[in-house]
Amino acid sequence: MPEPLWGAPAAAAVPAAAYTRASMSTLEDALATGTHLDIDYDKRLMLFSGRANPTLSARIADRLSVELGGVTTKTFSNGEVYCRFHESIRGADVFLIQPICANPELGLTANDALMELMVMVDAAVGGSAHRVIAVCPWYGYSRQDKKSAPREPISARLVARMLEAAGIDRILTMDLHSGQIQGFFQKPCDHMTAMFTLTQYFDDLGLEDLVVVSPDAGRVKLNKKFASTIGADLALLNKERPEHQQAEVGHIIGDVRGRTALIVDDIIDTAGTLKAAAQTVLDEGATKVYAAATHAVLSGNAFENLASSGFEEIVVTDTIPLPAGAPSNIRVLSCAELLTTSIRQIFTDGSVSEVFGGENQLF
Structure with missing residues (x-):
């Protein structure tokens, strides 16, 4: 015990x-x-x-x-x-x-x-x-x-x-x-x-030349604090949401070329937007991309999206039980x-x- x-x-x-x-x-x-x-x-x-x-x-x-x-x-x-x-x-x-x-x-x-x-x-x-x-x-x-x-x-x-x-x-x-x-x-x-748990994990991971990428303007405060805590730079994805559970990812504000990117959010649901965000970051020249979120809702086609997303690792917590059959690149930290x-x-x-x-x- x-x-x-x-x-x-x-x-x-x-x-x-x-x-x-x-x-x-x-x-x-x-x-x-x-x-x-x-x-x-x-x-x-x-x-x-x-x-x-x-x-x-x-x-x-x-x-x-x-x-x-x-x-x-x-x-x-x-x-x-x-x-x-x-x-x-x-x-x-x-x-x-x-x-x-x-x-x-x-x-x-x-x-x-x-x-x-x-x-x-x-x-x-x-x-x-x-x-x-x-x-x-x-x-x-x-x-x-x-x-x-x-x-x-x-x-x-x-x-x-x-x-x-x-x-x-x-x-x-x-x-x-x-x-x-x-x-x-x-x-x-x-x-x-859970953000202190997540920042500690990535701090211990010791990723070099890390840039934290906010998935949208609404998460800038969270990502700014996250980046400051682990000593990383900050970038921003331009994202719009025209309808429920639909989002359009635009360009990146900030420099990710040749660097390791970490996208931080509070929720991962269908992961369609997260997959598109990862692809955008990689297209802009990032060498590796990680993701972190507190809540792994993982509904709809989330497993398929995450499995084919190019993420090195997706780190979440156990606020929600992880369903069977989750992709191997998902890591769960306990809260x-x-x-x-x-x-x-x-x-x-x-x-x-x-x-x-x-x-x-x-x-």
């Missing part, structure tokens, strides 16, 4: 219900002082997983040295989802790990994952949990964060309203497509980033340690922003 992030030796896993911190004064002590009445209360951390990414959930539980709580989740023959917790959750801080994504291996769609999360939240609220925290490493519908045409919904806002209506007390998420999505929540939203530390800070009422020294909002 790996060593917990906060430095203590890894202990044997204990039931989720037994993970406590120091209790308050006893009733007898309170009565003896005559000042106030404290309730004997052990704060408990309970961790549960939906079906969207059970592998990531298990990694987090392992690092917290707790067992995942027992929960039945299933889809009825008519398509409705169901859940039931196997043990009492009364008075516990309940963390529900569920990225809002599909899991084809379990027959789960993204919409199923969202509904499953909501019924788990509702069951936890109905079971008298002290706090209910949704851990959504991938926030589905995040790209629908504004109107791009008349009479369109703002679905990212709708999902926030739905989760709050279900009863969450806070949400923990990673690398939102737009940071302003945090403003859709009335409850606390802890916005983490489990980051989420473990964040969960521990939330549970102990510590500072989540200090996980990054207050710099997580710079990406």
